[in-house]
Amino acid sequence: MIIKGERNRQFPSKISTTQFVKLYILHLLSKKSFYGNEIIEEIKTRMDYKWEPSPGMIYPLLRELESNNYIIGWWKEPDKRSIRHYRITDEGLEHYNNIKRLYEQVLQDSLTIIKNTLKDIYKCV
Numbered sequence: 001m002i003i004k005g006e007r008n009r010q011f012p013s014k015i016s017t018t019q020f021v022k023l024y025i026l027h028l029l030s031k032k033s034f035y036g037n038e039i040i041e042e043i044k045t046r047m048d049y050k051w052e053p054s055p056g057m058i059y060p061l062l063r064e065l066e067s068n069n070y071i072i073g074w075w076k077e078p079d080k081r082s083i084r085h086y087r088i089t090d091e092g093l094e095h096y097n098n099i100k101r102l103y104e105q106v107l108q109d110s111l112t113i114i115k116n117t118l119k120d121i122y123k124c125v
Helices: 017-029 036-046 055-067 090-122
Strands: 071-075 084-088
Touching: 017 036, 017 055, 017 071, 017 084, 017 090, 036 055, 036 084, 055 071, 055 084, 084 090
Parallel strands: none
Antiparallel strands: 071 084
16 A cells, blocks of 8 residues: 555556465455465466466465464365365455455556556557
8 A cells, every 4th residue: 555655666566476375365265265286286277378376476375374373274085185275264354355355456456557668568458
């Protein structure tokens, strides 16, 4: 969030990749449970295969969200510990709704930056 008079040096997005991925993880988990690779694939699909978060980003964020009690994880086969499923908690749903409200204007501002760049430089609408 920018305080009046401060410059935002993040360009063209005014939200960090980590913030964006946390928001998207919580968004997906607010609908149903997923495991890590499913989250990566789902984000990639929703981004029309133009971008995907790496496993090196997703798994530490899942651990962080779990340690903050925003999500809960369980092993599909506890003896093998190969696939860990996650679902959002009530606390996580509250956090998701808060950051969703907080980031909406930031994402709108980023969209304006991209649209204006495309229009000015590439004459795209």
